[in-house]
Amino acid sequence: MMASGLSAVVAELALSEALWRIVWLRDYNTRIVLLGTVLLGLAAGQLGVYLLLRRRVLIGDAISHATLPGVAIAFLWSVSLGQEKSLGLLLFGAAVSGSLGGMAVLFLRHAAKIREDAALGIVLSVFFGAGVVLLSIAQQSGGNAAGLESFIYGKAAAMTSEDVWLCGAAAAVVFLTTGLLGKELRILCFDSELARSQGWPVLLLDALLIGLVVVVTVVGLQAVGLILIIALLVTPASSARFWTHDLRLMLPLSAVLGAISCTAGTIASATVDKLPSGAAIVLAACALFMVSFAFGTQRGVWWRLTRMWELRREQDEQHLLRAMVEHLEARAALPSLTGELKSSEPVELASLIQERNWPLHKVRRWAIRLSQKNLVVFSGDGRLQLTPRGLLRAVEYVREHRLLERYLMERASAHVSQADREADYLEHGLLPEHLAELSDALHEKVPQLPPNPHPHDIEPTADSK
Amino acid sequence: MLFNQTSSTAAAIETPACELLVERPLSVRDVTVAYHRKPVLWNLSLDIPARSLVGIVGPNGAGKSTLLKTVVDMVPRISGEVQVFGQRYSKARSRVAYVPQRETVDWDFPATALDVVQMGTYGQLGWFRRAGQAERQRALEALRQMEIEHLATRQISQLSGGQQQRTFLARALVQRADLYLMDEPFAAVDASTERAIVTLMRVLQTQGKTILVVHHDLHTVPSYFDYLVLLNTRLVAAGPTSEVFTEDNLQKTYGGKLTLLEEVGEAMRLRDGGSP
Known part of the structure; x- marks a missing residue:
């Protein structure tokens, strides 16, 4: 009785000690991981606003699921060459197969005249299924396939300084592009017909948007995982909509909400044993969404x-x-x-x-x-x-x-x-x-x-x- | 009878010499457009005289909106040619303002009326340049012209249908075009907005602009438009309203499907050697 009470106290102390170390960024590793996920959250939040307003959310989901076969193939390839797996190669494979997935959706919709929801369903499940099969082959291939599943559910703790640079680059690309093309993306999202009549290359702008989604998805694979990355793109943007009617405010707000979700999720997953960081980040984003839904000053239920x-x-x-x-x-x-x-x-x-x-x-x-x-x-x-x-x-x-x-x-x-x-x-x-x-x-x-x-x-x- | 023609003989129109001096805002030659193999516009030829206020009428699915979209290169043509002020659309873009149907956009979009109107200036701004003070002033001026200046900072989802339509027209106004293409601007607007739109169109016309309007209410056709295009996949008739707004033409336009079948039947009987 006494002993168990004591051990609980000790455990709690250990937990609060761990939390303390994380919050104050005592460890180099924590600093790296937090910095990486915060950059990712900022980029995803900013980009998510356009994805949401252009109604391309589900394409984003299809793309993220479609990254899995690319990861597995890249791994198998490096094994066959007798090399250790390299992150760059894996992410490159993810980007290629993710893009292929996005294109497959467009092809099915426009060339094969299949309705968009069906096209998305087909691409998402077929690519993911192929990815799972290839992954199981990879795990039997004899190479060191240990870290591969973390691409599915996300494992922020595995991030290295190299990953942080990647996150930073992705964030830079997203902010630079959306900053330069603010007006172009706005007209694309609000009225693509007007955009077309004014001579804007709508297809190219859409491709650019999807390209940025591929970038953020691939970079986010490690921290959030391919199943849940879409939530990081959509949820902060949806939350921001409850607080403002102004796109100029919605963008930074969504970025900040994304960063907060990532911070909270990363800390939670570092503190609690075996809590996948992707799920923790998404749950944090979801909590922010619920608060926004209830109390958002523009559309929150409470104010209404x-x-x-x-x-x-x-x-x-x-x-x-x-x-x-x-x-x-x-x-x-x-x-x-x-x-x-x-x-x-x-x-x-x-x-x-x-x-x-x-x-x-x-x-x-x-x-x-x-x-x-x-x-x-x-x-x-x-x-x-x-x-x-x-x-x-x-x-x-x-x-x-x-x-x-x-x-x-x-x-x-x-x-x-x-x-x-x-x-x-x-x-x-x-x-x-x-x-x-x-x-x-x-x-x-x-x-x-x-x-x-x-x-x-x-x-x-x-x-x- | 200068602009009067029928679809079956949709040949190029003879243009008198004096007319050549004035730029022709829109000229459509043998245009065919199809969605999924189903023809929407069939072998359409049309010349719109300058400074006219043109109504485009026809039943649902007659290709009225498609005609406007064809002009602004938004739908691919199977054949034919469209010239805007004697040039390809891509060359004459800055002289054309296209107003899509109100329902084609999401009015829940996070933007104010002023934001939406400023989008009209984006085409002239070009890549990367942001709208500045000058664009803002132009947008406010256009809002004033549509009598909704007081709504400039209002979120667009909080505008009434009529106010949304006025916002759209203000957005077309800031484009300072010479040819306006309006897709059903009168759909589901209140009477005062309808009057305001008509007034605007007349003002634009006196400024030398040409306006094409897809329209549904046949009752108001004679009072609104001085030139009329009757369309049902093919061109039924086009010309000054007083000449082509006839019961016969309307019958051909709206009762057209039956007539068409009869024509086909007739042709088949003749081909098979039967007697008519």
Whole structure:
């Protein structure tokens, strides 16, 4: 009991010690690996934005899977020559067969007239299948095939300074190209027809984009692996879209998100035993995606919901204010709007509920919120009083509502019985310019309360008889 | 009757000497286009007079959009020749503005209306050069002309259909072209946008430009266009609207499939030695 507790503590200490060493980049190896994956993440994030916007994500996936036979063939070749495997040769093989895979997709789609999803499915699985077969041959070939599987799942820890140079070169190529061709890639992604009509070589630009994908994929094989590299290309870009509507911001944001994912994933895989770095990086990217999806300021679910709730609350409050004005108006008790403004007479919550058929608990909630905004005074005994500010605001709402009602009845020939309802729906969406137009159209120049065109509120109630 | 012709005798049109002095914005000779072996345009010959406002009408699949795409070298021709201002399109590119259908692009793209309009200037900028202050001013001017200057910084997904179409036309305006090719600019736009587009086309025409518009609403044809192309894979008729917008031509254009079959049947009977 004691012993096991102690060993757990020791293990934890060892873990935190390991984490500490990694976070502070104590080891040369950690520094190398982190630097390499961060460069890779930056490049993949930047490039992924264009891949996403050009809708070429799945081609990227086909390409990455298609790299496997190239790796295996390059290995077999070097074995047959009696040499040790060299990384350069392996990556060269990957690039060649990845490009072939991409071209196979294009060929199947354009020459053989096979639909794109089918073409992608065929190429991806056939190339990957061939790769697996060749890999098993390679493992029986007698050469040192030990590191080859790391190309499938990724093993960042195996990175050397040579790999970091490769990552740096790939990042440089990606940033240089996308920096120089920002305008060309933008028009390609948004409107390739316009691009073509202006004489841009669309095919060449597409080929360039795919070429960059091949570069990033091949360089990322070691760290992320061919199965998951596509996630590193797509996920940061998709996450960035939740935060901005501007391509100029989306690009650096996506690059940074890619770098963060790589940092987090690399640290996790270095800390936890046998955690493949590719999976860890992708999971980190996925976590960032979920945060962006939920809280992204432009499209995040949270902000959209809050905006909707706010709008609903505002509508309810407008309805209550309007009900109060109409209640007072029906009893000729509306305070004068000229001269110094006074608070209105108190209105019974109960009579409002009776007139409008609103449930009590909701009306109470609205009343409390309005009183927090100092638009009404809500006394404990269920009576509401408009403050001078509340009165002004309420009269403005009523004016909007009635302008719209009259407009609907006079110009849109809405029936009297529909106009109030329709106006209810429409009034909350009105912008100031709409209102100005409405009052112009109805020759309603004076900002005064127009008469109620609709009789539904004026039915005498018990207390006014 | 100068520009009046029918498809079956789509020979080159006689051009009077005085007309030669004015550049012909568009001349199409014996053009055939096919997608997957299915002909979309068949042996089409067409000459568009300068400074005209041209409507292109015809049923779905008649090749209206393909005609515009053929002009801008976007689809491969099986045969025939297209000349824009007397030159190949690749030589006259800077004088042509093509406006694709609104639905062909992803309006969710991260860009503002101003960004989209500036794309119109990219062709003249050439490789590597970025759009600068001058391009920005031109784009704003075009937005102003389309009466949506206040929407310049708005994200394009938040524009209404009509506003998106205005953005597209503003983008064509900054190209400062002499020949405008518009693919269904009136599709699903509100009445005020439609009016704005018509006004724009008239203004361009008075500036000496030529405008080709793929159009669907036959009711507005006589009031919008002074020149009309009736198309159903083959050219049915082309000429001043007042001359070619006839019931007979419309019947040939829209009821064309039946008529075509009858013609083929007739020809086969004759070939087989039967009596007509």
